[in-house]
Amino acid sequence: MSDPTIQGAPRLTNDPAAAAIALAVCDPAWVANASRLKQTGHVTVRAGEVRLRGVFRGEMVVKSMSLDRRKDRLSRWFGSTRLMRQWRGALLLAHAGLPVATPIVLFRGRSARGGLIETMVMQRVGDGVPRDRCAVPWLASNGTLAGSRDTLLHLLASDDLTLREERQIATVLGADLRAMFDAGLWNRDHKPSNMIAEKRDSGWGAWRIVYIDTAGVREARSHRVSAKRIARTLASMILEPMGVGHPVRRATMMRVLRTLHQSTPDPRGNVRRDWRAVAEIVRAHGDPTPKDDPLG
Numbered sequence: 001m002s003d004p005t006i007q008g009a010p011r012l013t014n015d016p017a018a019a020a021i022a023l024a025v026c027d028p029a030w031v032a033n034a035s036r037l038k039q040t041g042h043v044t045v046r047a048g049e050v051r052l053r054g055v056f057r058g059e060m061v062v063k064s065m066s067l068d069r070r071k072d073r074l075s076r077w078f079g080s081t082r083l084m085r086q087w088r089g090a091l092l093l094a095h096a097g098l099p100v101a102t103p104i105v106l107f108r109g110r111s112a113r114g115g116l117i118e119t120m121v122m123q124r125v126g127d128g129v130p131r132d133r134c135a136v137p138w139l140a141s142n143g144t145l146a147g148s149r150d151t152l153l154h155l156l157a158s159d160d161l162t163l164r165e166e167r168q169i170a171t172v173l174g175a176d177l178r179a180m181f182d183a184g185l186w187n188r189d190h191k192p193s194n195m196i197a198e199k200r201d202s203g204w205g206a207w208r209i210v211y212i213d214t215a216g217v218r219e220a221r222s223h224r225v226s227a228k229r230i231a232r233t234l235a236s237m238i239l240e241p242m243g244v245g246h247p248v249r250r251a252t253m254m255r256v257l258r259t260l261h262q263s264t265p266d267p268r269g270n271v272r273r274d275w276r277a278v279a280e281i282v283r284a285h286g287d288p289t290p291k292d293d294p295l296g
Contacts, residue, residue: 002044002064003031004119005109017052018105021121024050025062026109034062040292042066047124059124061101061212067108067116076116082215083120089187089214090122096183098176099198101125101212125196125210152209153192153294157246169197169207170252173237174259176209181230181260184223189216190233191240193294231277235285238278243288244295253278 004026024030025048034048044064050057065083067076075081083106090100102123111117152169155161161169180187194213200206216236220229234257241248254271261270282288 002042002066002117003111004062004064005111005117015105017057018121020052021050021057021060022105022107022119024052025060025119025121037061042069060104061122061124062119063122064117064119066111067118081118083118085217086213086215087120089217090211092183092185092217092219093180093211093214096179096185098179099208099210100214101196101210122212125198125212150197151193151212151294152195152197153241153244153246155197156192156241156248157244157295165199165207166249166252167255169209170255171259172207172209174256174262177233177256177260178263180233181225184220184225186218186220186225186229186233187214187216188218188232188236189213190236191294192237193240227273227277231274231281234274234278235281238282239285239288240290240294242282243290244293 004022025034025046030048030050031046034046036044036046038045042065046062046064047059048062050060063083063086065072065081067073067081072081075084087103087106090103094100094102104121104123106118106120108116108118150158155169194211194216196210196212198208198210200208218229220226234253237256238248238253254275257271257274258267261267261274264270
């Protein structure tokens, strides 16, 4: 298990508030009381309230990863650990105008056994948090965020979405992809489990997608995303639901593609091109069952 720690760590950050939050989530009492969202061999994800001097600062998600594997040592040397990539990816998407789980602080420390652990603290999506630090600025009347914490994959698997809602979400996804590609970005891990679907309060009746794991976001060379990278981004949206037994309907993906290309010179041709490329990737992929069940 990887617990957040600052023992033996260099200076955390020049932001006193972020440093205070880092210290708070390393407190053994906070670790003991936090909810465990995920546990694998070298990754632990927790969530819980953070209070500084008794003042509520929001509910945070704390992801801690051991960096003692050989490939982790290499990524440390090159400044490309998974959490460092997630931090950079969040900043890139936010700069492109897409909603992200706001990263607050990233730091390292030594465990009691001497292993190196890297930790990132993010604002949790879907709770009452300060407006100036909030990833999703739609607040309900009581000052908390409307909607839920369900990932898009959970929603697709639940059968709770109406056809109209599914179409709305597909339209949002297509528009987000257009913004991402126009910004010269693509995502090798654009999976529904890496997104949270936020529904606006009942008076609005629309959706927004918040991107919570952005480690797969990449900048394209010369700021232009190739057709191959576009197809890979789209294929990752299809493969994960297939692997857990809840495939995305073809009509839903076609709506995503039509929205993505509606302002291009040859929208129909581009939709057909991308769909053929995505279908080829899916056929060549083999068994899409994920190693760790994202619905578990």
